[in-house]
Amino acid sequence: xxESEPSMSWSQRRSPQWLQxxxxxxxxxxxxxxxxxxxxxxxxxxxxxxxxxxxPKGIVAYLFAVLPAIAIIATLVSGGMxxxxxxxxxxxxxxxxxILWGVGGIMVLTSVWGWLQLYTHxxxxxxxxxxxxxxxxxxxxxxALRWRNR
Amino acid sequence: MGCLQTNPAVRRYFYxxxxxxxxxxxxxxxxxxxxxxxxxxxxxxxxxAVLPAVPIIGIIxxxxxxxxxxxxEFQRNLLIQTMLWGLGAILSLTSVWGWLQLYAHxxxxQPFMTFPLFWCFxxxxxxxxxxxxx
Numbered sequence: 001x002x003e004s005e006p007s008m009s010w011s012q013r014r015s016p017q018w019l020q021x022x023x024x025x026x027x028x029x030x031x032x033x034x035x036x037x038x039x040x041x042x043x044x045x046x047x048x049x050x051x052x053x054x055x056p057k058g059i060v061a062y063l064f065a066v067l068p069a070i071a072i073i074a075t076l077v078s079g080g081m082x083x084x085x086x087x088x089x090x091x092x093x094x095x096x097x098x099i100l101w102g103v104g105g106i107m108v109l110t111s112v113w114g115w116l117q118l119y120t121h122x123x124x125x126x127x128x129x130x131x132x133x134x135x136x137x138x139x140x141x142x143x144a145l146r147w148r149n150r
Numbered sequence: 151m152g153c154l155q156t157n158p159a160v161r162r163y164f165y166x167x168x169x170x171x172x173x174x175x176x177x178x179x180x181x182x183x184x185x186x187x188x189x190x191x192x193x194x195x196x197x198x199a200v201l202p203a204v205p206i207i208g209i210i211x212x213x214x215x216x217x218x219x220x221x222x223e224f225q226r227n228l229l230i231q232t233m234l235w236g237l238g239a240i241l242s243l244t245s246v247w248g249w250l251q252l253y254a255h256x257x258x259x260q261p262f263m264t265f266p267l268f269w270c271f272x273x274x275x276x277x278x279x280x281x282x283x284x
Contacts, residue, residue: 050253056253061254062250065254068245068249072238073242076234076241083227083230096230099230099237100214103210104206104207106264107206107265107268108203108207109261110265111264112200114260114261114262114263115202115262116196126251127247127259128244128245128248130240130244131241131245134237
């Protein structure tokens with residue numbers, strides 16, 4: 001029987017070099033997963049309550065609306081912690097670039113959609129989607145930048 | 151304002167940032183005027199809607215260039231931190247607003263306000279962090 005290498009995780013053995021993560025990036029992925037999990041649970045929970053006739057008023061409505069934003073702040077804090085912990089300056093640089101692409105992507109999307117919303121019959125942009133779209137833009141550009149600089 | 155006189159990267163950043171932001175404002179005005187004046191349809195309307203987004207890409211590229219050119223790591227980190235705070239604020243605002251739209255039936259948020267509001271939040275974060283690190 002072939003002995004497996006104990007120092008390497010499953011993902012490290014299966015991943016190509018450019019996909020392998022530094023310890024700081026692994027910690028970031030762990031924290032980000034929990035923050036996204038919290039965001040998804042809170043968002044689905046609120047949607048479920050809303051569809052089932054739960055429409056709180058006044059301060060309670062505001063408190064419920066703020067809940068998913070706490071998870072959003074947690075994802076950005078985990079990004080800030082990654083930048084503080086990452087010792088590889090090049091990886092840090094790629095991460096910052098990916099945030100810029102994420103910001104650019106979301107700003108272009110909301111700007112174009114906003115104008116089209118005013119002057120065409122396009123549906124309203126539901127602003128709850130801003131954060132998931134940012135995450136998609138940022139994650140895709142991060143992996144693209146890592147692949148390009150592999 | 152001392153840093154503006156001494157740091158070439160910051161100077162270049164502002165020389166690029168100010169005209170591009172002006173181009174954004176001009177593109178907004180042109181798009182607004184042309185849509186109201188000519189009532190275009192189809193591809194032309196979509197083209198006019200995309201017009202203000204071009205300087206937005208320019209601004210993001212300018213920030214990227216500054217981060218590449220800035221030699222002072224502290225200044226670089228400061229900009230990154232302020233961008234993260236600006237981003238956190240705008241994403242939280244849009245999320246909270248979205249849920250309030252659903253629950254409290256508040257007026258819909260105009261998506262094109264995301265870009266100017268992001269820079270407002272970033273400017274506030276810059277002022278706060280500069281004060282903190284004074």
